Amino acid sequence: MAEPIKLFQYNTLSALMSGLFEGSMTIGELLEQGDLGIGTLDAIDGELIVLDGKAYQARGDKTITEVGPDVQVPYAAVVFHQAEVIFRQRYEATNEELQTRIETYYDGANLFRSIKIHGTFSNMHVRMIPKAKAGAKFADIATNQPEYTEKDVTGTIVGIWTPEMFHGVSVAGYHLHFITDDHTFGGHVLDYVIKEGTVEVGAVDQLDQRFPVQDRKYLFAKLNLDELKEDISKSE
Numbered sequence: 001m002a003e004p005i006k007l008f009q010y011n012t013l014s015a016l017m018s019g020l021f022e023g024s025m026t027i028g029e030l031l032e033q034g035d036l037g038i039g040t041l042d043a044i045d046g047e048l049i050v051l052d053g054k055a056y057q058a059r060g061d062k063t064i065t066e067v068g069p070d071v072q073v074p075y076a077a078v079v080f081h082q083a084e085v086i087f088r089q090r091y092e093a094t095n096e097e098l099q100t101r102i103e104t105y106y107d108g109a110n111l112f113r114s115i116k117i118h119g120t121f122s123n124m125h126v127r128m129i130p131k132a133k134a135g136a137k138f139a140d141i142a143t144n145q146p147e148y149t150e151k152d153v154t155g156t157i158v159g160i161w162t163p164e165m166f167h168g169v170s171v172a173g174y175h176l177h178f179i180t181d182d183h184t185f186g187g188h189v190l191d192y193v194i195k196e197g198t199v200e201v202g203a204v205d206q207l208d209q210r211f212p213v214q215d216r217k218y219l220f221a222k223l224n225l226d227e228l229k230e231d232i233s234k235s236e
């Protein structure tokens with residue numbers, strides 16, 4: 001049997017949404033677990049984009065920098081992406097239209113997928129979570145996030161599709177980040193229109209859920225799950 005394809009997730013979305021923003025795993029350690037993925041940085045200072053084994057940070061001030069191995073993350077999900085399905089998108093489509101097409105290739109709705117889309121986008125609408133102090137309410141911060149739209153950009157969307165039953169551990173549905181080929185624009189994808197491109201859907205056989213076991217704040221956090229579910233649906 002082939003090696004199972006492992007989605008590695010550090011910490012949970014619920015913990016992040018509860019205000020546990022302090023980084024506790026290094027980028028160096030994270031990149032040993034995957035070459036494609038998403039996340040955020042210490043103090044939720046922007047969006048983490050992992051593409052082809054490199055990590056980039058898209059900040060609220062619209063800057064993008066490559067992240068060094070010693071930088072800490074509070075939350076991330078990465079996988080050694082292996083395309084199971086590759087198709088050409090030759091005609092213009094909205095994100096909803098493309099996602100409907102992508103989902104025709106899924107074997108049911110109960111497995112995670114990795115997603116990689118390289119192409120030209122006639123419209124790309126992203127946001128970046130702004131840096132915040134630990135303990136601040138994620139849902140409050142999320143209502144005041146910088147958003148940007150760029151026209152005719154070429155780049156790559158990377159991310160994860162999560163089955164409904166794992167909502168809370170991660171966010172159900174698509175969690176996608178974008179970065180242009182020249183690394184000048186990117187962030188957390190809100191919506192887009194693809195002009196043309198190549199879509200890769202990767203299989204995931206296994207979830208490796210790692211916890212911040214030395215983080216006292218995580219260990220003893222009292223999570224209000226009903227409120228969390230509401231906050232996640234509002235902000236993601």
Ligand SMILES: [Zn+2]
Pocket residue numbers: 038039047175176177188189
């Ligand atoms: Zn994101």
